[in-house]
Amino acid sequence: MKVVFEHALPNVEGKRLVSVVVNYPPGAKSLPHHHAASAFIYAYVLSGTIRSQVDNDAPKVYHQGEAFYEMPGSHHRMSENASKTEPSSLLAVFVVDAKDDVLTTPDSAPGSR
Known part of the structure; x- marks a missing residue:
């Protein structure tokens, strides 16, 4: 996951927009995870x-x-490349509280839900 854009929202106090690109090699997947609660x-x-x-x-x-979209507090149970032979990528745009520094927490991480 690579941050490609980040900026405070000038018309929504306390919120920022963060865009990340996620690249998946063939057959790759992310662990189940949660994003920042906001x-x-x-x-x-x-x-x-x-x-x-x-x-x-x-x-x-x-x-x-x-x-597709995810509502605040969602559990992302599966995120993976559906192909075993071709790479894939996605752009994820977060609208998040400015204080939330950690965007993604794998389920296996300490303190995850």
Whole structure:
């Protein structure tokens, strides 16, 4: 995950916008995780296909040009490259409290839910 943009929202006191690019090699996946409790996230697939499951919704596959979102407090149970042969990437745009420095916490991390 690489931060590509970050800026305080001038018209929403105490909030900032952070954009990150997540690159997945073929077959790669992230651990189940939570994001900062204040985070609303818009995710846009830049390349390839991404399989995602948020909370108890059924897993979905998103293709290049498709998008999804996560509400604050969501549990991202699955985030992975749906292809075993092609890389994939997504742009995740966070609207988050300015004080929230940690954007993503894997479930296996101390203090995670």
